[in-house]
Each structure stands twice: as structure tokens, then as C-alpha cells.
Amino acid sequence: MSFKTVIAAVTAFLVCVLAAVAPASALEPVSVTNDVDAIDLSPAVQFYSTQGDRIQIQTAPGPDGIVRRIEVRAKEAGANPNWIGFALANTTDEQIDRILVAPHFRLVGSGLVWPDLGASRIADITPSQGFRPEREDANDADVFRITLDPGSRITFVAELRTAKLPQLYLWDPDAYKDKINSLTLYKGIVMGIAGLLALFLTIAFVVKGTAMFPAAAALAWAVLAYLAIDFGFLHKILAIQADGDRTWRAGAEAIFSATLLVFLFAYLNLNRWHVRYSYVLAAWLVALCALVGLAVVDAPVAAGVARISIATLAAVGLLIIIYLAAYGYDRAVMLIPTWTLLLAWVVxxxxxxxxxxxxxxxxxxxTGGLVLVVMLIGFTVMQHAFAGGAFAPGLMSDTERKALALTGSGDIVWDWDVPADKIYVSPEADQLLAVKRGTLDGPASRWLELVHVLDRDRFRTALDAVIDQRRGRVSQDFRIRSGDGHYRWLSLKARPVVGSDGEVVRCVGVIADVTEQKTAQERLLHDAVHDNLTGLPNRELFMDRLEAALAFARQAPEARPALILLDIDRYKKINDSVGLAVGDSILLTVARRLSRLLKPRDSVARISGDQFGLIVMSEHDPAQISAFAETIRRTLRTPVAVADREIFLTASIGVVLIDGEGGIRAEEALKDAEIAMYHAKKHGGDRIEVFRPAMRSDQPDRLALEADLRRAIERDEIKVLYQPIVRLEDRTIAGFEALVRWDHPRLGRMSPRDFIPVAEDSGLIVDLGLSVLDKTTRQLVTWQRLVESDPPIFASVNVSSRQLLRHDLIHDLKGVLSRSAVAPGSLKLEITESLVMENPEYAAQMLIQVRDLGAGLSMDDFGTGYSSLAYLQRFPFDTIKIDQSFVRQNGSGARPVILRSIIAMAHDLGMDVVAEGAETDADAAELFALGCEYAQGYAFGEPMTAEEARRLIAGPVRLRA
Known part of the structure; x- marks a missing residue:
């Protein structure tokens, strides 16, 4: 392999590696010409990110069309900065100089949460050819001077200090200078206005120290400080670094929000409306002050919270202002335009x-709009200050102050020129009395013609006294006739003015309308001695009139007044059945009927509840008084029509014929009438009873009876007797019902009907019931040990309403059962239907707890109360006692048909049935034939002692013939 082949392979490999690191596409150059002052390079910028301190990118195609690659290193080795790249092309034949500007802070797009608060954006710029751009000094932007040769195409790679670049502009140097100069002029004007406004409001605060002035001044200074930071003036004063204004900017926004909040609170005086506004203000201010400290640690977070606070305050503040303006609050009305502009600025x-x-x-x-908002706030404060005379302290004389106080009090000026005998009053007096202007002006005699005849002498005497004595004061309440003929109460307070000769020359004072106060006083006096429902005299006024009648009878023996006391029969049941509203209507009807029967000398009053008293002075003959009482009885029997029903009333009437020679007192006479009235009620009601001294012995003293009963319970003198309950199948003793008897040392044996109501009213029924329950339980244990049977012998104990509704019933029952080991369910609590239905929801809960303790439950007198089958299924009763009215035979010798249905229904519900009132063997046999398990009545024995009951349970029961 040749050397050239190796070199080609290595080159191809490096190209592939570089292609994986850098983008494949080359930059598109931006054409730069001399006729364009500014070019926005932001759309042409490409962002790059690397994993090291160097980057390689492809350049824009050169004039020869060749795309090259350049490598740029970061200013600091080992750094991992962000990069941008852009390309510029000089398409002219001249050299072009331009200014590249990247602003540190730009409000546009800075963000609401974690906003961009500005910083130095570009650390360095590297060109693909030519000289490196020179950085120029600027406090609010990164500015670089760039030179483009004719026909050149240069790619620039810039190392960024931040991840964001808000804006990048290419400016003509002269155009950029002109822009800076114009903005500097604008900023100077805005700063000057803001500074003068802050200074003016501060001076106003010094002159008049009301709360709204320092609040407005603080807001103006906060805005001025923010402008100083935003305009870059603070850098020149404090020499702040390029990145240091982020903390100052966040702190300024938090302070602006705080001062705006304080101004709103102080101007509207919100603590006047409710103290909770002070708590909200305090909490909000503490949070904003904490933001100032947070700005040092994390400026973006602090600025974001401050911006949210400003927006919230603008919206909530407008709602509060509109709400207060709706109630006519002047300050809120004046602030609506300014705050609306503030809200628009916030939007x-x-x-x-x-x-x-x-x-x-x-x-x-x-920024200009913010200064305008603060300016309007200042104008609003000044307008309120001038409207209220806030800049005129200490300039008011004492006379003017008294005149203002008199105007504020709403009183009427009253001036009497004594030598000229001419009275002058303010025009308000004519409006008050609805008379023509000047009617009240003139001599004092004209006033006396208008003053009420009963107050005329007193009014004249008071005026004559101050003139004669030349000192003192007039303080009179009198009635004066108004234009419509009615009288109004006026209160005159005046003092005489003595001249140099020692004589009274004027009498000057004020008049106030006190009609409402006098009416209220009269109403209170009326209500104190009258019933607020019927309008009749109450017990206090009735006793006073009765005492006066008795005094008159002692002076005139021929006058024999009569006292009549009546009580509506069964009124409580009527009230419970028809409701309180109808019950009140019935009382009003009774009051009207009684009032129509009276003659002028007679009197009627509502004593209490459904009791009415009458004092008869027009009749002296006992026969006539009795006839009058009979008329009252017949009148009350007339049915009262309520809606679509008629209610029939009867009354128990007690009459006392008073002899003036007896020396009886009012309290004694009323007590005698009550005795006679209760005597009539005791005999069935709807009757008249004339008091006789012998009735006093028939009425035991209730307080003494209560004391005797308390001692009897403490000494265990209350006896418990037991009436047998027989199992009809084999005629054996199934159980007993515990009955209480009291042998009173003076009154003899008393029926429960006589002392149980006293025990319930006094609260002794709780101790009495617990004593009976404890005795019966101990006796039941003895019987169960003596005779073993299945089911075991049971005992029933009656429970009163006071016991059932007590929370301690469960505790008391638990204690009784724990002391005596009775068979479960053999101790039964007898509860009447009406008692359960007084509060069915609570009674159901209590009865379930009683059953869970191991006690049985028996519904007593079933059929005489509500007989609600729906509630009967909810209550955990195991036994039903049928009232004797369903057991006894009717006039035709047959028993009520409903008896069979009650027994069948009880069996369907899984309950045992006890029939009361079985008197003969035939009754027992027929009840057994109907399916009744148990019976109770005098056929099986009367209530007996515990010892007699013990002997009885040993054998079968012998029935009466």
C-alpha cells in the first residue's frame, strides 16, 4: 500500500469523526450593505453545545464556493460553554465597519417563573478570517466592532457565558450612537420625572404625616430605584459588575411589590374594615421581605415570586376597590381609574x-407607563388631601372648630334674643317639624303655642328661671306640634349670655330630636309591665292593680272586688299537637275574648303561660260575680277556628270574693285563687270553684311535700310493692311489676299520681328510680334462687322520662346489674309509648345500649299513645303490655276487635304479650285463647310486699270467681 493511500484513508476517517461532532449543514451568510442601519441577527444564529472546551464548525461558503472548517477553543481550558455561529457577507466594494450588540437584559421573553434577569452574554468572538472583533466598553450590552472587507464572507463563532441569547443586532456605528443618545435622553427625562415625583411625595409626607403620603412616597422611591437599575445608572454610581445587577433587579421588583401593597392598604385604610386585612398585610410583607434576602441567594426565584405577587396584587386590589366603591367609599371611588391603568400596565x-x-x-x-401610574397615584393622593383639607392643619380657629362640631352633631341652633323677645332656630328645625320657613322664628309666646299643653308650664318656668337668676342652664325635654298635627320630642340645652349691665341678653343653645329615644323608653316601660304576646298587663302590673283594689276595698267596705283566675285545660297537649304558632294564636284569641267581657273598672292580665287573671270591680253581688264567671266559661268554650279545623277549649276557673275588712294581701288573694282553680282542675276541669278556706287543707304544700319526699328517699321510707304477672298456660307466677308506695306521716298512703309529678319536677325521680331499681333487682335474685324455672322469673320496673333522657341511665343500670347476678333479660324496664316518641332517635340509641347490658325492655300501655309500627320495629322491645282499655269488655259484652290484631302483630315481631286489667277467670281464659302469654290484674292479686310475693311463687295462683 502506498503512502498516499494511507493518507487518504486517515483523512476520510477524520472527516467522518468530525461529521459526527458538528452539523453537516453550512451557515447561510447575512448580507451586509451600507444602506441598512440595523440588522437583527437572531434568526440567522445557530446554537451549538459541546462536551469540551473546543468546537469545530463548517464555515459559510467563501467567494470561491468552498466550505471550510474552523476550530475554536474556549477562553478557559476545561470549560464547557455554549456556542453560537453566524456568517456575514460584504456584497459591496467598500470596507464596512459595524457594531455587534448583545444586550445583557431584555424584558421581552424574560419569563414569569425563574426569569432571565440579564448577564454578560458573549465571552469572545472568533472570525473565520481577518482580525478578531474588538470589545467596546458598555454597561448594558456586549458590544464588538466588526470590520468586513469588500466581497468577503466571514463566519463568526461566539463563546457564550449563558445558555440564552435574548437578542443579537448588527448596527451601523453612527446609527447605534444616535439610538443610545436618544434612549439616554428618554431615560433621563423619565428618571427626572420619577425623582421629582418621589421628592415631592416625600415633602408632602413631611408636611402632613398621614399614612397615605409615606406609602405613596415609598412606592415612588421604589420605582425610581428600579429605573436606576434598568437604565444602567446604578452601575455608574456603585460600579456594579456586569452580572451583579441580577440581584439588584430581583430585589427592586420585590420592594416594588411590597410598597405597592403598603400603599393599597394605607390609602384604603383596610384595617378600618376588618382586622383580618392587617394579618394578610403582615404575612404578605414578611414574604416579600424574605424575597429581598432570597435575591442574594437565588435572584431568578425571588424575581419570579415578586412578579407573581405584583400581578396578584393588581387583580385582587381592583376587586377590593370595586367592592368598597360599591358601598360608597370615596377613597376607593377615586382610586378606580388609577388602579385600572395599573392593571393594564401589568397585563x-x-x-x-x-x-x-x-x-x-x-x-x-x-418604564414610562410605570412612571405614569405612580404619577397618577400621586395625583390621587393629592386630590384626596386637598379635598379633605389635609394641608390646612392648625389654621382653624376655636370658633370654627366649634361650628364644625355643631354641624357634625346634627343639632339645631336655638337662639333667643331676650330684649327683643325673638327666637331664631336653624332651618333644619322647620324641615324636622314640616312647617313653613320662619314659623318657629318670632316671640317666645309663639313657641308656647306649639309646645304640648302638659309641657308648656314647665318650659316657661325653665326659661324664666335662667333670666331671673342670670345663671344656670336650660335642659328640658318637651313635645312640640309638627305640621301634620303629631307631636315630636325635642331636647333643649341652652345657657344664658349676660351683658355688661348684668342682665341676660341672649339664651343660646341647641335642640336635638329625641323622639326615637322617648318612644324606645316608653316601649321599654310598656314591655316591663305588659305581656309581649297578648299586650295584656303581666303579673307585676296585675299584682300592683290587685293591691290597689284591695286598698280601695279597705277604705270603702261596700266595694267588694273579686279575683278570678283561669287556666286553659290541656293547653300543653293542644300546643304540642298544633304547634307553637297556633298555640300563640289561641292565647291571643282568649285574651281578646276576655277583654271584650270587661267593664271599664275591671282589669285582665296574663299571669303566666296559659293562666289569666281578672279583677272585677264593677260587680259586688256574689251571684252576679258567679254569673260573670259562668259567662267567661261559656265564652271560652266557643271553638277556635284554625285553618280547616276547630279547637275546643275549656278552662278551670277559681274565684275569690274579697272582703275589705279581712286585711288580705295581694299575694294571699292570688294564692287562694290558685287553690280554687287547681281544685276545679282536679275535679276534671271546665268548672268554676269559689274559694273556701277549707280548700287550703286539701292542698298540700308543694315545697313541704318535696322536702318530705327528699327525706323519705334518704331514709329509705319509700316502699316497693309487687303485683303478680301470671303465665296463662299453667297459671304460675311468671314475674312481678314493681310499684312504689309512700306512707306519708301526715297525709297517709299517697298514690304515685300525687308524688311522682313532684319527684319529676324536682329531679328526685332519679334517686327514687335508682332506689326502686336496686331493691327490685336484689329481690329478683332471691326469687330466682328460690324457684328455678325456664324462663326464669322476671321483674318489671317503670322508667320515667327524666331517667330515660339522662346519659347516666346506662351507668346506673350497669352498676345495679353488676351488684346482683340476675338472669339475662329477667330485669325488664317498662317504658310507655309516649315517652319513647318524645325523642325517638335518642330513645332508640339508649334502648339498644340497655338491651346490650342484658336488661329486657317492655313497652307499657301499648295502644294509648302513637302506636307507630314503623318505630315499633326499630325499638328493641321484647314484651308488649296491652293497656287495660283494650282488655275490658265493652257495653255489649265483647272485647275490642283490635285486641286480637295487637296480639298477632306482637307475635309476628317476636314479642311476648302481657295483658293488663284481667279481673276474672273468664278474662284469663279468653286472653289465653287469643294467644296472650301473660296477664296482670286484680284477678291474680293486688300489689304485695316482697315476703308475700315469695310465698306466692311457691304454688299455683288461685283466681277470683
Whole structure:
């Protein structure tokens, strides 16, 4: 193989390697002529990236058409820079000198997130031929002078310091100089305006230190600082390096956002509207101040957050301004045009940094627009300051200040010229009273004609007093007639003015309209002694009138007043069934009916709830008073029409005939009427009872009864009796129902109907129920040990509403069951239908927990309440007790048909049935035939003691004939 063949093979191999490293296509040269001042080279630039400190690229074809390859090394060995390449062609016959310009910062396309904040772009430029371009000094761009020989085609390879090259222009030196000079002039004008504006607002802040002035001044200084950085003036002052202004630019944008936020907050005085705005401001400012520190570490991140903050503040600020302007806030209304222009500037800036606006004039226009926005903000602040007289502090005299205070108070000036006897009032008084202008001006006698007759003497006396005594003050509230004939309350406060001769020459003061205050006072006084529903006198006013009637009876023995107290029967049930609104309508109807029956000397009041009291002074004969009470009873029986239904009312009425010689007090008379009224209710209601002294012995003192009951529970004096429940299949004892009895030391044995309500109202029912539950459980254990049966003997204990609705019921039941080892399910809690339906959701939860503890559940008096089958399936009852009204035979000797249905339904639900009210053997046999498992009644025995019950369970039960 020859030497030439080897050389050819090596050359071919190197060409293949280089082709793999560099692009295959050659650069297209850009034609440069003398008649073009500037050429944008950005579209002709090709970017290259290498893995080392050198690059080889193909040149543009030379004049001879040959494409060559050049290799360029980086300025620093071992570096890995980015590269660009472009080619220029001089198609003229003259040598051309041009300026290659790559700006450090360009707002167009800089970006919103991690923006490009500028830096030196080109480190060095290497031509394919000729001399290396010379770098010229410039603070805001990389500038190189390039010389192109006639007819030459030169490829330039530039080493980049950054990955981005925002723009690359080829300028004619003279044209570029003219552009720099014009921009410098423009920048100088803009900077001068911004500086003067900042200085002016600072002086305004010194003169008037309101919050809006320092905020506006700070915003102006922030804009001035940003312009100094953007225009390159800061480089000349601080000698900043080419890449150092990135930190300053990011910090300036963060400070601009912070000052704009402070201005909006201070100008609109947002802390006046809500304190939360202060918290938002504080958090926002802390974040922006942190951005200033972040700019030193990571300038692009800080600038990106600051730009987002400016856009957010412009949008949110406009919404706040429009919202406050809608409520008539003057400051917000004045700021709308300026802030709208600011928002437009932000939109334009956003379109610029995202690359949607690319014109070279956009960036200078935005800087000028920013100064214009700040200028308008300054004008807005000054306009508000001049409109509010902010630049006239300390120039107001004391007299002017008092006049302004009087105008601000809204009071009316009242001036009485005493020697001339002429009164002058402000025109506002004529408008207030709806009279012609000048009606109130004139002598004092004209005023006295308009003053209410009841206030006239008092008003005249007050004026005469200050004139005679030559000192003091007038402070009077009086009524004066308005143009429509109604009276308004005015309050006059005036002082006399004494002349040099010691006589009163004027009496000057102010008048205020106090009609609303007087009306409110009268309303409060009325409401204090009247019922707010019916408008009738309440208990306090009624007792006062009753005391007055009794005093009158003591002075005039022939006057025998009567006290009538009535209570609507079953009102609580009516109210529960028809609702509170209809219940109130019923009370209003009763009040109107009673009011129509009264004569002028009589009085009616709503004592409390559904109780009404009447004082009858027009009748003295007991027979007439009784007839009047009967009229009341019949009147109340008239049905009340509500919607499409009629409600029939009855009342229990108590009457007290008062003898003036008895010396009875109002409280005692009312108590006697209550005794008579409760006596009528006790006998079925819808009746009239005249009080007799013997009734007092029939009414046990409720407080004393409560105290006796409390002692009886503490001393364990409450007895528990047990009524048998028989299994009808074999007539053996299946269980017992626990019943409480109380042998009162004075009143004898009391029925549960007499003391259970007292126990429920006083809260003693909880202790009483727990005591009965504990005694029954211990006794049940004894019975179960005595007789073993399957199922075991059970015991039922009644539960009241106060016990069921207590959260401690589960805890109490758990304690009772843990102390006594009864068979599961043998201790049954009896609960009535109506009690469960008071709160079905809560009752269902409680009953499930009771069942889970091992106690049985029996629904008592089934059929007398709601009898809701839907709820019956939800409640975990295992036994139903049928009320005796369904067990007893009707007038034809047959039992109610529904009895068979109830028993069948209970069996379908898996429940046992206990029938109450079995009185004979025939009852027991028929109940067993119907499928009833258990029965309870006097046929099997009356309530008995625990010992009697123990003897009874040993053998079969003998039924009564």
C-alpha cells in the first residue's frame, strides 16, 4: 500500500469523526450593505453545545464556493460553554465597519417563573478570517466592532457565558450612537420625572404625616430605584459588575411589590374594615421581605415570586376597590381609574415577559407607563388631601372648630334674643317639624303655642328661671306640634349670655330630636309591665292593680272586688299537637275574648303561660260575680277556628270574693285563687270553684311535700310493692311489676299520681328510680334462687322520662346489674309509648345500649299513645303490655276487635304479650285463647310486699270467681 493511500484513508476517517461532532449543514451568510442601519441577527444564529472546551464548525461558503472548517477553543481550558455561529457577507466594494450588540437584559421573553434577569452574554468572538472583533466598553450590552472587507464572507463563532441569547443586532456605528443618545435622553427625562415625583411625595409626607403620603412616597422611591437599575445608572454610581445587577433587579421588583401593597392598604385604610386585612398585610410583607434576602441567594426565584405577587396584587386590589366603591367609599371611588391603568400596565408587562409583545419599543414604553401610574397615584393622593383639607392643619380657629362640631352633631341652633323677645332656630328645625320657613322664628309666646299643653308650664318656668337668676342652664325635654298635627320630642340645652349691665341678653343653645329615644323608653316601660304576646298587663302590673283594689276595698267596705283566675285545660297537649304558632294564636284569641267581657273598672292580665287573671270591680253581688264567671266559661268554650279545623277549649276557673275588712294581701288573694282553680282542675276541669278556706287543707304544700319526699328517699321510707304477672298456660307466677308506695306521716298512703309529678319536677325521680331499681333487682335474685324455672322469673320496673333522657341511665343500670347476678333479660324496664316518641332517635340509641347490658325492655300501655309500627320495629322491645282499655269488655259484652290484631302483630315481631286489667277467670281464659302469654290484674292479686310475693311463687295462683 502506498503512502498516499494511507493518507487518504486517515483523512476520510477524520472527516467522518468530525461529521459526527458538528452539523453537516453550512451557515447561510447575512448580507451586509451600507444602506441598512440595523440588522437583527437572531434568526440567522445557530446554537451549538459541546462536551469540551473546543468546537469545530463548517464555515459559510467563501467567494470561491468552498466550505471550510474552523476550530475554536474556549477562553478557559476545561470549560464547557455554549456556542453560537453566524456568517456575514460584504456584497459591496467598500470596507464596512459595524457594531455587534448583545444586550445583557431584555424584558421581552424574560419569563414569569425563574426569569432571565440579564448577564454578560458573549465571552469572545472568533472570525473565520481577518482580525478578531474588538470589545467596546458598555454597561448594558456586549458590544464588538466588526470590520468586513469588500466581497468577503466571514463566519463568526461566539463563546457564550449563558445558555440564552435574548437578542443579537448588527448596527451601523453612527446609527447605534444616535439610538443610545436618544434612549439616554428618554431615560433621563423619565428618571427626572420619577425623582421629582418621589421628592415631592416625600415633602408632602413631611408636611402632613398621614399614612397615605409615606406609602405613596415609598412606592415612588421604589420605582425610581428600579429605573436606576434598568437604565444602567446604578452601575455608574456603585460600579456594579456586569452580572451583579441580577440581584439588584430581583430585589427592586420585590420592594416594588411590597410598597405597592403598603400603599393599597394605607390609602384604603383596610384595617378600618376588618382586622383580618392587617394579618394578610403582615404575612404578605414578611414574604416579600424574605424575597429581598432570597435575591442574594437565588435572584431568578425571588424575581419570579415578586412578579407573581405584583400581578396578584393588581387583580385582587381592583376587586377590593370595586367592592368598597360599591358601598360608597370615596377613597376607593377615586382610586378606580388609577388602579385600572395599573392593571393594564401589568397585563402589558405580562404579555411582554411571556413573549407575546416583542417590539423593541415595548420595554421603554413600559418604564414610562410605570412612571405614569405612580404619577397618577400621586395625583390621587393629592386630590384626596386637598379635598379633605389635609394641608390646612392648625389654621382653624376655636370658633370654627366649634361650628364644625355643631354641624357634625346634627343639632339645631336655638337662639333667643331676650330684649327683643325673638327666637331664631336653624332651618333644619322647620324641615324636622314640616312647617313653613320662619314659623318657629318670632316671640317666645309663639313657641308656647306649639309646645304640648302638659309641657308648656314647665318650659316657661325653665326659661324664666335662667333670666331671673342670670345663671344656670336650660335642659328640658318637651313635645312640640309638627305640621301634620303629631307631636315630636325635642331636647333643649341652652345657657344664658349676660351683658355688661348684668342682665341676660341672649339664651343660646341647641335642640336635638329625641323622639326615637322617648318612644324606645316608653316601649321599654310598656314591655316591663305588659305581656309581649297578648299586650295584656303581666303579673307585676296585675299584682300592683290587685293591691290597689284591695286598698280601695279597705277604705270603702261596700266595694267588694273579686279575683278570678283561669287556666286553659290541656293547653300543653293542644300546643304540642298544633304547634307553637297556633298555640300563640289561641292565647291571643282568649285574651281578646276576655277583654271584650270587661267593664271599664275591671282589669285582665296574663299571669303566666296559659293562666289569666281578672279583677272585677264593677260587680259586688256574689251571684252576679258567679254569673260573670259562668259567662267567661261559656265564652271560652266557643271553638277556635284554625285553618280547616276547630279547637275546643275549656278552662278551670277559681274565684275569690274579697272582703275589705279581712286585711288580705295581694299575694294571699292570688294564692287562694290558685287553690280554687287547681281544685276545679282536679275535679276534671271546665268548672268554676269559689274559694273556701277549707280548700287550703286539701292542698298540700308543694315545697313541704318535696322536702318530705327528699327525706323519705334518704331514709329509705319509700316502699316497693309487687303485683303478680301470671303465665296463662299453667297459671304460675311468671314475674312481678314493681310499684312504689309512700306512707306519708301526715297525709297517709299517697298514690304515685300525687308524688311522682313532684319527684319529676324536682329531679328526685332519679334517686327514687335508682332506689326502686336496686331493691327490685336484689329481690329478683332471691326469687330466682328460690324457684328455678325456664324462663326464669322476671321483674318489671317503670322508667320515667327524666331517667330515660339522662346519659347516666346506662351507668346506673350497669352498676345495679353488676351488684346482683340476675338472669339475662329477667330485669325488664317498662317504658310507655309516649315517652319513647318524645325523642325517638335518642330513645332508640339508649334502648339498644340497655338491651346490650342484658336488661329486657317492655313497652307499657301499648295502644294509648302513637302506636307507630314503623318505630315499633326499630325499638328493641321484647314484651308488649296491652293497656287495660283494650282488655275490658265493652257495653255489649265483647272485647275490642283490635285486641286480637295487637296480639298477632306482637307475635309476628317476636314479642311476648302481657295483658293488663284481667279481673276474672273468664278474662284469663279468653286472653289465653287469643294467644296472650301473660296477664296482670286484680284477678291474680293486688300489689304485695316482697315476703308475700315469695310465698306466692311457691304454688299455683288461685283466681277470683
Amino acid at each position: 402589558a408587562a405580562g404579555m411582554t415577559i411571556t413573549g407575546h409583545l416583542t417590539n423593541d419599543l415595548v420595554q421603554p414604553a413600559l
